[in-house]
Each structure stands twice: as C-alpha cells, then as structure tokens.
Amino acid sequence: MFLKVQLPWNVIIAAENLKPGSLMLQRAILIRLLSDFAVKKATKDMGYFLAVTTLDKIGEGKVRQHTGDVLFPVIFNAVTFKVFKGEVLEGVVHKVLKHGVFLRIGPIENAYLSSSKMPGYVYVLGENPYFMSQKNHKIAKDVVVRVVVIGTKWMEAEREFQALVGLEGDYLGPISSPDM
C-alpha cells in the first residue's frame, strides 16, 4: 500500500554551490534532496520511493572539516509504496508460465503467483497461455487479479522487492472491470 512518510535526511552541499543569497541555497538543497531521493529508488524499510511531497524543515548547516562541504539536516514528507504480508492487492498479469504467473503490482515488477496457490485453476497451453478455473474464470496476460501477499523479499543488490502472492481465500481471483 502507499505510505506517507516523514523522513530526516542529511543533504550535503558542495562548497561551489554555496552562493550568497538564501534562495539559491534552498534551491541547491532541494535539488540535492530530490536527486538523492531519486537515486535511492527503494529501501527495505520504506519500500519504493515515489515522490517528495513537502519539505518541512531545513536545519542549521554544519561545515564538514577537510572537505568544505556543508551538511544540512532536512525533514521532508514523501510518498512511498510497500507491500506487506497479508495485504490484499490487485496486480496485472504480465507473464504466464506453466507453473505460475508473474504480476505487476505498482512498482513491483515480479509478484509471483504460483499454480499451487491457485486452487481450481489449470494451465491451458497455447500461443497465449492462460489459467482457467472450473467456473470459467480466466487468468491471462493483462488480466487484473486480486491476490493476497504471502511474503515479500527485499533484494539488496537490485534494490527492489519481490513478492509471493496467492489466491487461497475468499473473494480473491481475477476481477472484471466495473461498468462505469
């Protein structure tokens, strides 16, 4: 689910960016914060970083000895996305394999739904393979499926999450788009 977080960070401004005039300094701090935020991509604790919403406070700068940089503690609000075990989400199927399907849930590209977690669904081979249930519910590419998260895994090297999801439970499975 989406989270709104308030974070303290330390933003380091190089000496050459320290011009007189507070506006340019604030701009430099903000630009640096956005840059650090974008580069970070995700953390295990907060999930995927999506956007900075507000900058609450810029603290007093401290000069770092030896380098001449100035370090500003800032407090800002941001929107992140993280999935939790037990959460009910809707994902879009983007790959169908014999033993399961991969769903995309927001920034998470690989949420795996194993065939063993799809009770009542059988694999149907073909040019565009899919899973079909006895009640003629189809899980194919680009179908939206409501799933429950069984577990998540944080991949430090790739800085991304993977999720294992399932359909074991009531009211889970492919959903049709509502008539508007």
Add this chain to the structure above:
Amino acid sequence: MRCHCISPHSNCRSVFTCSACTSLCVVCFKFCRPNQLFQMSDKGGKAGSLLSSKGSLKGKDDSAAKAKARKVQFSTEGLESIMSNGAKSGGKDKVANGGKSSAAKDPHQNEHRVDQELPENFKCLMDCEAAVMLQGIQDHMVMLSRDPAIKIPASFDKGLHYAKSSSKHSNPESVRNILEPLKNHGLTESEICVIANVYPETADVVFALLPSLKGKRGINSQPIEDSMNELAKLKQPM
C-alpha cells in the same frame, strides 16, 4: 539534539544526529558502534536515524543488538519485533521460493500485521488519496522536466499508474470520512486502508479478507456493515 550514537563519544559536544547509517559521526568523526539493520554505505540520512529523542532506546538497543545482531532503530518498539522476525525468516530462506515455509499454508492465518510494522512517522494512504497526490505532481511535471537538475524517481510513473488504476473512488475525502469512525470500533489505520482499496460490497468480504477482524466480529460487524452501505452509495451518485 544530542548525538545519538549508541556509545556517545566523550568529546562529542556538538548537537547533531549521526547520518543514519551510523558509520561516521559527522561532528566528531568517530565511528559509532553499528546498531542498525541497514548498513547503507551511501550518504544521506535515512529513517534509521532517531527522529524522536528516545535516548532510552540506546541502552535497549545495545543489548538487543548483541542478542539479535540485526535491528532497526525506529522510534516505536513494535518495529523491533517485526524486524527481528524478518531477520529470523530471512535465515529460513523464505517465501519467494514457494511459500511452504512456516505457517504459510494459509496466508490469512497470519495476522495482518501491517500496522505493527510501521513506525510512528509512517502513515497509510488509501490508493485514491495517493492517486490525488501523485497526480498533483504529475500536473507539474511539464514544468519540472524543464529543469534538467530535477530528478524524478523511476518508480513514480508506475506508482501513479497503479494508484489511478486501483483507485475506485473519485472523492477520497468522503471515503475517509466514512471509514474513519471505524477506528473507534477497533479497526487499525492499515485495515481501513485495505478496506478502502479493495472497496468491498458487503461486510462479509471485509471479514473474509481481513481475518484479524474475525475475532472481533460480534462486536463491530454492524458499524462495518453501515460503512459498507454508505460506501456503496458512493458508487452510484444519488
């Protein structure tokens, strides 16, 4: 603010928080004793740094760090138990391999512990609320993209697309007003967000998808049913 290193440096007189990876105190340039789960080597403060002045956590983390060897220093205690749980299950080579590990046979048996995993400065957002916020930023994107120095996170587009596609309400405020009173009936913030995101039609769906509520069914089924009825009214504008 005092230096929040786990072993305060004797000559650290200045008042500054270490960068969250606690590798180097930027004031006295001595290494703190690492006590955090994340050994992030890159710079920039992270949420690991102590927000609130919980000096007492220092002493607790000290012994806990020795015992568990992996902790995250957040301001709520609940997170510690979850993180240590995560550290333990990490050792079991968990669920990405097929989900047959401990108690994963029925995921609903595991209590929905989202809110226990969140420290105090985290707030759950409904998909519709997030969609509004992210769309606001998207509206400024043309202007933002003119400045090459401004970088937008890579996940922003995917997050926005997901929020818009899964957002089923056009008016997040009214949904929030309908579901907020459920907090008084024992529902947590995260459970309310899950309800809003799923947009169930009846209270049965709510209890099926949130098994943690089952234990309280007799107590607060009526308020939930009332809220579902009101939500259903939102679907069809009167």
